[in-house]
Amino acid sequence: MTASCAHPIPWATLVDYWAGDLDEAETAAVDEHLFGCGACTATSARVAVVTEAVRDVLPPVVTRARVERLRAGGVRVRENAFQPGARSDVDFTRDADLLIHRLEGLALADAARVDLRITSEATGDEISSFEGVPFDATAGTVLVACQRHYSALPHDTVMTVSIHAPSAPPRTARYTILHHWESP
Amino acid sequence: MEAPDGELVRRIAAGAEDAPAAEAELCRRFAPRIRLYGLRHLRDEDRARDLVQAVLLAVLQAARDGRIADPDRADRFMLGTSRNVARRMRDGDRRTTGDEGLDQLAAPAAHEPERVDLAALSRCLGTLDERGRRVVMLSFNDERRSEEIATLLAISAGNVRVLRHRAIAALRRCLDAGSGAPPNVETDA
Numbered sequence: 141m142t143a144s145c146a147h148p149i150p151w152a153t154l155v156d157y158w159a160g161d162l163d164e165a166e167t168a169a170v171d172e173h174l175f176g177c178g179a180c181t182a183t184s185a186r187v188a189v190v191t192e193a194v195r196d197v198l199p200p201v202v203t204r205a206r207v208e209r210l211r212a213g214g215v216r217v218r219e220n221a222f223q224p225g226a227r228s229d230v231d232f233t234r235d236a237d238l239l240i241h242r243l244e245g246l247a248l249a250d251a252a253r254v255d256l257r258i259t260s261e262a263t264g265d266e267i268s269s270f271e272g273v274p275f276d277a278t279a280g281t282v283l284v285a286c287q288r289h290y291s292a293l294p295h296d297t298v299m300t301v302s303i304h305a306p307s308a309p310p311r312t313a314r315y316t317i318l319h320h321w322e323s324p
Numbered sequence: 325m326e327a328p329d330g331e332l333v334r335r336i337a338a339g340a341e342d343a344p345a346a347e348a349e350l351c352r353r354f355a356p357r358i359r360l361y362g363l364r365h366l367r368d369e370d371r372a373r374d375l376v377q378a379v380l381l382a383v384l385q386a387a388r389d390g391r392i393a394d395p396d397r398a399d400r401f402m403l404g405t406s407r408n409v410a411r412r413m414r415d416g417d418r419r420t421t422g423d424e425g426l427d428q429l430a431a432p433a434a435h436e437p438e439r440v441d442l443a444a445l446s447r448c449l450g451t452l453d454e455r456g457r458r459v460v461m462l463s464f465n466d467e468r469r470s471e472e473i474a475t476l477l478a479i480s481a482g483n484v485r486v487l488r489h490r491a492i493a494a495l496r497r498c499l500d501a502g503s504g505a506p507p508n509v510e511t512d513a
Contacts (some may be wrong), residue, residue, distance in 0.1 A: 156363065159463045159488065161470050171364075174357055175406075176399040181357050184435070188360060190495045192369075193440035194464040197449070251457040268450050271458075289443035 145179040158191040198238075201256055201273035202285045207240055224313035232288065238268045239286035243301055243315055248277040250305040256282065260302050261296040261316055286319070295319040329353070330396035336387040337395070343388075345454045350387075351380050354402050359437065361406045369437075371413060388415035440499065458489035463488055 149157075149170060156162050157170045174181050198210075211217050219240040220230055232239055248254065257269040275282045282301055296318050305310045327335075328351070335346040358379045362372030382405050386392050392401050449457055456476065462473045463484075470484040477484070 151493060152485065154483060155489040155492045156470075160467070161463075161485070168397060171361060171403060171407075172400075174360065175403040176352075178353065178357075181360060184354065184360055186496060187492060189438045190445075190492050190499065191464050193442070193445050194460055194495075195467075197442070197445065197465060198460075199461065205433070208415060242326055247483060263411075269454075271454060287442075287446075289441075289446060292443040292447065 145177050148183070149173055150178075151182050151187070154180075154187045155191070157184070158187055159310065165223045170250040176324070178218055182269070198285050198287060200268065200285055201270060202240075202283050203274045204276060204279075204283065207283060207285075210238065222315045222317060224315060227316040227318070229318045229320060230286075232286065232319060234322045237288070240287055241284040241299070241315075241317060242278065242300075243282040243284060243313070245301065246275070246280045246282065246301060246313055247311065248275050248280050248303060250308070251275060251277060251303045252306055253292040253304040254282060254286070255304070257300045257302070259300070261298050261318075262294070265294075267297065288321075291319075291321045295321070328396070329398040330394075333387050333395035334390050334397050336384065336425050337390040337392070339388075347384055347387075350384070350398070354399075355380065356437075358402065358406050361403070362410060366413060368403075371477050375410055375413065377407065382409065405429070405442075441502070444499055444502045445495070448495050448502070451498055452491050452494060456487050459484055459487045460491045460495070 146147045153162070153166075153170065162170065174184055181225050187250060191248040198206075207217060208218075216237040217233060217240055218233070218236040218238070219242055220228075221242045222228055224243075224245045230239065230241070233323075246254075253270065253272050255271045258274050259265060260267060273282060284299065297316070299315045299317060301313045301315075304310075326449065327346075328491065329350070332346040332350050336343045340346070341417075350435070355376050358376045359372045366372055380401065383392075383398075383402055386401070386405075387395075392398060394400070449460070452460065457501035459473055459475065462468045462476065463470070468476075470481040470488070473484045474481040479487075
């Protein structure tokens with residue numbers, strides 16, 4: 141095992157390798173180098189920890205099809221409906237793995253793009269924002285996947301949905317959702 | 325100074341007194357490499373662990389039997405065996421890991437890979453700029469190639485790659501800072 145490497149594989153190449161963006165010959169060359177090089181194996185492991193964790197991340201906004209796949213896979217999903225302008229409490233109870241906040245009452249028939257911005261009600265600070273999230277134009281809904289590890293984030297959230305349609309100014313709808321977390 | 329791989333293989337083949345220690349050392353060196361190969365090519369942590377067990381068993385048996393033709397290139401033998409076993413696993417052959425053989429391992433691969441705290445990862449993803457975050461999520465969550473992402477974001481595939489490796493380096497730094505790990509050595513250049 142080598143403690144160092146005379147010709148280390150560049151970080152960028154390792155990221156491409158884990159992204160599956162190298163061709164067959166390049167991938168084989170990286171495999172060969174890694175088997176002979178402990179130093180590059182260690183670096184590759186540091187890349188992989190991040191990329192493979194990202195693979196497992198459930199996006200904060202999901203499609204109905206993904207919710208149903210999660211349910212079919214045994215995930216305990218609890219779904220709650222919210223109306224624009226309302227201020228609502230929601231409990232993340234021990235018997236749920238995932239909450240789906242169904243943001244209803246949205247006029248999405250002509251929507252070309254929908255964005256979501258989440259802020260803290262108390263401070264107004266932005267928690268996160270997402271452009272081009274999935275939406276259901278027919279049902280007029282956006283599905284927010286509230287995950288247990290979000291308990292580390294502020295619990296008093298204001299979710300602002302911005303609807304962008306051709307030849308029309310953006311429309312917004314706000315939902316205030318106050319989260320209460322039970323330890324698993 | 326550590327014994328070279330070839331020296332370990334020769335000790336195992338000779339049935340030397342310290343052959344069990346040589347086997348343990350060979351397992352320690354190669355288990356992480358085989359696991360990463362499995363993770364990359366089988367895309368599943370459990371199957372990657374199965375691969376580690378199956379490959380180490382096969383290679384140690386070959387070493388004991390003196391069937392590793394070039395002991396100094398034991399890494400090539402490990403890679404070749406990994407490729408063959410992974411191919412059989414992808415083809416659905418379940419005969420790759422005989423549980424009965426696992427206790428023959430002088431040192432079962434006790435390597436515990438690093439785990440990521442999802443809450444920390446979410447916070448770190450939130451620190452990326454919008455384009456970097458989208459490229460990372462499209463690459464690894466949606467499994468899209470750089471050319472596809474380039475079309476979606478109206479930038480070049482080369483730009484996608486640059487944004488991606490910089491974003492992964494930023495995530496790595498962010499996770500290290502949160503965990504108190506030593507400073508990283510990656511650059512985002």
